[in-house]
Amino acid sequence: MTQELLDQALVEEATKKSGLIWVRGAVTPALPGPAQEGPTQALWHVWHDGAACVVGDGPGEQPLPGLVDGGFAVVTVRxxxxxxxxxxxxxxxxxxxxxxxxxxxxxxELKGKRLNAHDGEAMPERWARECRVLRLEPTGGTAELPEGSLAERPLPTPATTRLPIPAALPRLLMKRRKRR
Structure with missing residues (x-):
């Protein structure tokens, strides 16, 4: 009983303090066989009322692959x-x-933590129309942390990086430093 309480306190405090959690969704199939697992995804969240709450799957929001209502997930906190x-x-x-x-x-709670939202006060209405809000409720206990690196290739995304810097920019920056 004491270990369960310590695990619960560790999960809550670590998750509250971390702004980012790593989540891997898993759906237990109705038929016997291997579980269908989604990719591990870094998600911003907020701890509210005993669970990690996340919003996503809408335009401009984080994807929530493998997370389905009634499914399970493994959450790793950094x-x-x-x-x-x-x-x-x-x-x-x-x-x-x-x-x-x-x-x-x-x-x-999520609205207060969402950074750089383009629609400000209209954000909850957009979330109601276009997004999903999920609670990741602890089911008890902690898992043993794996050894070694868990590095994986990034998921495909339509996001792009900015273009290369113009060739003249380094010279312009150096001139400013010399003037000072």
Whole structure:
């Protein structure tokens, strides 16, 4: 019983303090066979009412691959100080129905943490129309952290990087430094 309480406290405190969690969704199939697993995805979140809440799958929001209502996920939390893996825990995925009290409370917390939103105060209405709000509820206990690197190739994305810097820019910057 004491270990369960310590694990619960570790999960809550680590997840609250970290602005980024790594989530791998897994759907347990109805028929016998291997579980269908999604890719591991870095997600911004907010800890609210005993669960990590995330929003995504809409235009301009983070993708939530492999996370389905009623499914399960493995959440790995990094240390805010050092950036290394701190704790890994299993979660039940619950999709919140829009405009319910639970959805309103979660969106109120998420809205405060969302950076650089292009629509400001209209963000909750857009989330209700175009996005999913999920709760990742701990199912108990922590998993043993794997050894070694878990590096993977990045997922395909329509996002692009900025163009190369103009050839003259370094010379212009050096001139400014010399004048000072």
């Amino acid at each position: 240390s805010k100080d050092k950036g290394g893996r701190l704790v890994s825990w299993s979660a039940a995925v619950v999709e919140l129905a829009e405009n319910t009290p639970a959805w309103e409370a979660a969106v109120g």
